Amino acid sequence: MSAPTAGRVLVVGGGTAASTFVSLLRQAGHQGEIVVVGAERHLPYHRPPLSKKFGDPLVGPDTWLREAGFYDEQGITMCLAETVTELDPKAFTVTTDLGRVLSYDTVVLATGARPRQLAVPGAHLRGVLSLRTLDDAELLREAVLAGSGMVVVGGGYVGLEVASVARSRGLPVSVLERENRLLARVASPTFGDVLESRHRERGTRILTGTEVIAIEGDQGRVRRVYLDDDSCVAADLVVVGVGAVPCDELASAAGIECGSAGGIVVDAGARTSAPGVLAIGDVTVRPRHGGPPMRLESIPSAMEQARQAVAMLTGAEPTTCEVPWFWSDQLDLKIKIAGIVEQPYETSLRGAPGGASIALLHHRDGIPVAVETANANADFMAARRMLASATPVDPRRWADRDVSLRELALA
């Protein structure tokens, strides 16, 4: 059973993980101070629409995770546009760029990730954008409304969402991908192929197996992108979507354990290697269902870790890790994925590759390990349940639309 807690809880970062955590901590009856220090000037906001809906007005009542009055009502102090520059886990203090030194009883690092930059000449020209923040999305929106021809560097989920919005507005779009297929790091080849053909059908130009070697401009503004086969693509706007890097500098400088590829290592109670220091969200390397720890960049993961951190602080029972899941909106496809697509696996398709809905179940030794779906909510929900319970699956029955999902998932 959880007990009310006291003391000053300081949260570094002002995104989804932070906002969820502070809300849940008050819900759990925490009686002490709660302070959030966030580098951005905005209150915590919904991040998914930035890449999915940036063609629409970005700021409105639905922008914010919780409205401004919420934090006051809940007794949560929001210090925005202030960056924590140093963490001293022995003194239980942080220092900010405003020169303030804040003490804490527990600090929660929720610093997130930043877009990986392209290390090529011209990457800093005007018109070369990456997308992480609301301010980034505003710039992207202005450029798209101006009718700019777009080159997307990186065929991952964010890049394809951005390409979808631009194509839906009739803009010319090229997607450049270094690997020989889209979504190479995160999706199965079958699913990547399905999405690639849908994007091509909608008129998006897709070049795979090609690397950007330079970006060139006129008078400081981007004009063209050079590729490693010496060809070039014209561009008024370049959107770089080549992954994200965890903002783990505070932790690593403080001697807190980080993963070999970056990210603060935490347990299922969000604890780091330092007493009094927790970490949640995209910045962490975290335990997960179905495999070794990894970074999971997703809203559901951040929110689960917020729950884990609150449970740890209030002494509630820790729970097992949930099946990770992700969603994406592209063209007319509502995409949902659960589990991690990692070799080895076999694939069983429900629906036809060119059909209106598709559901790929990936399994290993007859046990589901991941599911990738488009426009197939029921298939997704059934498969997610099968993943959570490790329900053995007969691949032929999954592929047979005459076999009901109830039989498969609730057997």
Place this chain on the structure above:
Amino acid sequence: MPQITYVLPDGREETVDVPTGQSVMDGSVRNNLPGIVAECGGSCSCATCHVFVDPEAASLFDEPIDEEVDLVEFLEGACDRSRLSCQLIVSDACAGVRVVVPATNG
């Protein structure tokens, strides 16, 4: 402004004002009530805002769209009173509605 009563996972009841045009999920999030998680922020994607609504009360809201029906079917504890609260848009007629929030939203 219509009032909605939430029967929370621990059995407590909370009655809050929910402006018309907002969802039952919004009312829970704004008032920091436990049980409704709302991972996707109300886009009928995540199914973490599951509630139970009695038939008389359910008739005061729009019928579920196909997407909602498909999401709900495989939720733990789903039954014919199951709805996703992000899809329950409050109107003046909804004053006094009670929803039961399960402990299984995450």
